Amino acid sequence: MNLTPHSKVLVQGIAASLGFVYTPLMQAYGTQIVAGVSPGSGGKSLHGIPVFDLVEEAVASVGDIDVSIIFVQPYAALDAALEAIAAGIHQIVLIVEGIPPLDMVKLLQTAELTETLVVGPNSPGIIIPGQILLGIHPSEFYTPGPVGLISRSGTLTYEIAWELTQAGLGQSMGVCIGGDAILGSSFPQWLEILDEDDATEVIVLVGEIGGDSEEAAAHYIAEAIDKPVIAYVAGHTAPKGRRIGHAGAIIASQISELGTEIGTAASKVAAFERAKIPVAHHPSQIPTLVKKALRLPSKRSSA
Structure with missing residues (x-):
């Protein structure tokens, strides 16, 4: 790229x-x-x-x-x-x-x-904050900085970019790989791109239920990525067995070596944890984990 x-x-x-x-x-x-x-x-x-x-x-x-x-x-x-x-x-x-x-x-x-x-398809595209917008990202949510953001969900990309921006953490790039069943590019491809990108110091990967792309990404990170990665998986409260969300989140994959629970939020979180990748339980926790990875001080709560 x-x-x-x-x-x-x-x-x-x-x-x-x-x-x-x-x-x-x-x-x-x-x-x-x-x-x-x-x-x-x-x-x-x-x-x-x-x-x-x-x-x-x-x-x-x-x-x-x-x-x-x-x-x-x-x-x-x-x-x-x-x-x-x-x-x-x-x-x-x-x-x-x-x-x-x-x-x-x-x-x-x-x-x-x-x-x-x-x-893509079904993607808001790519934004390099302060430089170029290719698609429909709401640019006001983004600011230049060291965090590379890759996601399967457009709206979650915006939400987490805003969480990072509010915490004083700018982004080197924001990209949504898309939400349709068959995608043009994958998490591993974009992990490699961000790992080689001089402006990126830490990567935030945003996944969701359905398919095995997050499990595959966790394995790839453990094997090939040098930069710190923070993960978040959406869909913990989704009823088990019910198909919800856009097409990319309803793929029912049964790959034996990844387990019979492939596609669930629990399966994806477990894959990241096995790869020793910090996992946020809520989008609001992502800035704290990013600061920890960057060895930046986190603001203490006054409560």
């Missing part, structure tokens, strides 16, 4: 409702949006940004593009992403949710062959 304030960004679906609303917000944050694509709107200008019918036309006009943010409808997302990859764009953010699973399988096959990093 290579993102800076100078990264050139394309918005696919710029004339769609979400694209139209969030493009100026990204611009206001300093994101360099150089072009938009919406078939049928080619030749127009939205928010001062030239709009094209095809990605290849945008690239021919403005030059190489570093990132594409995709706001199109779910059944059009595969074609949009493949079009971006064919035009040489190898960092893609899928904001849209509900992309058909087989479409995601096809996209991931192409992404692997072309070394394309895909964030």
Whole structure:
């Protein structure tokens, strides 16, 4: 991943409702949006940004593009992403949710062959506080600092970023890997990115019930990550056996070596604890654990 304030960004679906609303917000944050694509709107200008019918036309006009943010409808997302990859764009953010699973399988096959990093689907995207906003994160919740934040839930990403900000702990990056059943990138991929990121000193991983991604992440942290990691798992009070939440939280995986209780909050917490990773029981506890990892003094309660 290579993102800076100078990264050139394309918005696919710029004339769609979400694209139209969030493009100026990204611009206001300093994101360099150089072009938009919406078939049928080619030749127009939205928010001062030239709009094209095809990605290849945008690239021919403005030059190489570093990132594409995709706001199109779910059944059009595969074609949009493949079009971006064919035009040489190898960092893609899928904001849209509900992309058909087989479409995601096809996209991931192409992404692997072309070394394309895909964030999402069903993701608010990426924010590097003070530098660049790629998606729909509420930027006022974030401030620059040393904490790398990765999550499966968009709203939990915002909540925990705000908890950290209020505690005087800024963030080096905030990324939500997404909430759909099949995702473009994983916790281990982003753990590796943050472990190699010079601005990141500590990582906060936010998981939730369903699937085995947190258990896999705990194993990966123990084996490969050098920086301190703090974990939080949402869903402790969810009724056992009941499917709730968005698609990523209802995957029922039964991988024998990880145990028959895979997917529960207890299973995930146990995996982190086996890996000697501190686990917060509430979002409000995360700043204290982060300060401990950074060896910063915590404010004593007056009570």
